[in-house]
Amino acid sequence: MTEEAEPADAVLIRRFVEGDERAFVCLYRRHSPAVYGLLSRLVSPFDAEAADLLQETWIRASARLSVFRGDSRLRTWLSGIALNCYREWRKRTARYSHVELGEMAAWTDPDPSSDITRVLESLPVAFREVLVLHDVEGYTHEEIARLIEIEPGTSKSRLSRARDLFRRRWQQQSGADCK
Amino acid sequence: MSDDDVARALAGARTDRTPPPDLEHATLAALRSRGAFAGSMRSRVRSRLMQAMLVAAALAIGVWIGSMRAPRAVPAEPRFLLLVYMNPEYRPDGTGDVAREAEYRAWAEALERDGHLLIGNKVAWGGVEFRPNRPRIERASVPTPDEARGLFVILAPNEQAALAIAETCPHLKYGGRMVLRPMS
Numbered sequence: 001m002t003e004e005a006e007p008a009d010a011v012l013i014r015r016f017v018e019g020d021e022r023a024f025v026c027l028y029r030r031h032s033p034a035v036y037g038l039l040s041r042l043v044s045p046f047d048a049e050a051a052d053l054l055q056e057t058w059i060r061a062s063a064r065l066s067v068f069r070g071d072s073r074l075r076t077w078l079s080g081i082a083l084n085c086y087r088e089w090r091k092r093t094a095r096y097s098h099v100e101l102g103e104m105a106a107w108t109d110p111d112p113s114s115d116i117t118r119v120l121e122s123l124p125v126a127f128r129e130v131l132v133l134h135d136v137e138g139y140t141h142e143e144i145a146r147l148i149e150i151e152p153g154t155s156k157s158r159l160s161r162a163r164d165l166f167r168r169r170w171q172q173q174s175g176a177d178c179k
Numbered sequence: 180m181s182d183d184d185v186a187r188a189l190a191g192a193r194t195d196r197t198p199p200p201d202l203e204h205a206t207l208a209a210l211r212s213r214g215a216f217a218g219s220m221r222s223r224v225r226s227r228l229m230q231a232m233l234v235a236a237a238l239a240i241g242v243w244i245g246s247m248r249a250p251r252a253v254p255a256e257p258r259f260l261l262l263v264y265m266n267p268e269y270r271p272d273g274t275g276d277v278a279r280e281a282e283y284r285a286w287a288e289a290l291e292r293d294g295h296l297l298i299g300n301k302v303a304w305g306g307v308e309f310r311p312n313r314p315r316i317e318r319a320s321v322p323t324p325d326e327a328r329g330l331f332v333i334l335a336p337n338e339q340a341a342l343a344i345a346e347t348c349p350h351l352k353y354g355g356r357m358v359l360r361p362m363s
Contacts, residue, residue, distance in 0.1 A: 021216045033195035092319045116192045135189040
């Protein structure tokens with residue numbers, strides 16, 4: 001007896017466009033963990049914001065799935081929409097300094113995150129997003145430049161400084177953990 | 180530690196993360212309200228025709244029933260607005276978001292079953308601020324201790340009873356600030 005293969009994204013998209021709610025649920029369950037992981041790393045430790053952004057991503061995606069041409073993988077396409085949602089969120093929150101956000105983080109949802117996540121959280125937002133997008137998610141400097149509206153050269157220089165700061169904080173934390 | 184070490188460490192951070200379980204339900208509800216599952220144009224037209232026929236039938240039945248019996252009395256129990264804040268003293272003590280939300284939801288559902296809750300909702304940060312003759316302001320979606328994060332409309336015979344109900348909210352045990360206001 002063979003296990004029934006799960007329907008491909010293209011099949012589920014067609015069914016969803018025809019009004020099949022179960023097809024949407026399948027797509028949501030298949031791709032949400034990856035997109036939520038990306039958003040969480042960018043807005044950490046604000047998990048509630050990551051959840052709001054994921055919902056916004058799906059709402060926007062659902063309106064455009066009928067014209068999704070399949071030039072890229074669905075997950076990549078969804079990540080693009082998620083990053084647009086993130087960029088808009090970032091603009092809305094830009095007037096708050098990192099210090100204020102950091103202080104707020106102390107009394108918002110504590111996250112049992114990994115050591116790496118903790119170090120990422122401790123970085124200034126501008127450094128963290130370049131580090132996450134380049135070193136974690138694998139975007140190029142040109143793509144990052146388009147996504148967060150900076151010059152590719154700025155992305156490169158930020159990455160260099162971000163790696164340096166990450167390294168120092170990582171070593172500090174490792175030292176602290178050993179004590 | 181070289182750049183390669185940093186890159187290796189970070190590459191390992193690319194992990195999937197399970198979203199909060201109630202988000203799927205909320206997303207589906209949001210999409211349903213936008214008519215996302217209404218299907219193709221032909222089925223949409225068909226479903227709208229069907230809806231129109233159902234509305235007409237319901238109206239006809241309603242008029243018929245209404246002519247036979249007196250309107251039902253609306254319960255007139257006093258209502259109290261309970262607002263929940265994320266003050267700096269709020270400390271969930273390592274309780275995960277999902278577990279904590281489930282705890283709040285269970286509390287609200289129990290109140291609803293007992294007939295003490297009319298509305299219970301988490302409130303998103305941000306929103307839009309507007310007033311006459313001023314441009315609309317899109318507010319930053321960031322946590323703040325000054326604005327309510329959740330609201331509940333409690334049904335109780337008097338303020339003392341409403342307070343007793345409010346004091347059972349899990350928010351208190353985490354050090355959260357709450358405000359109870361009678362609704363006139």
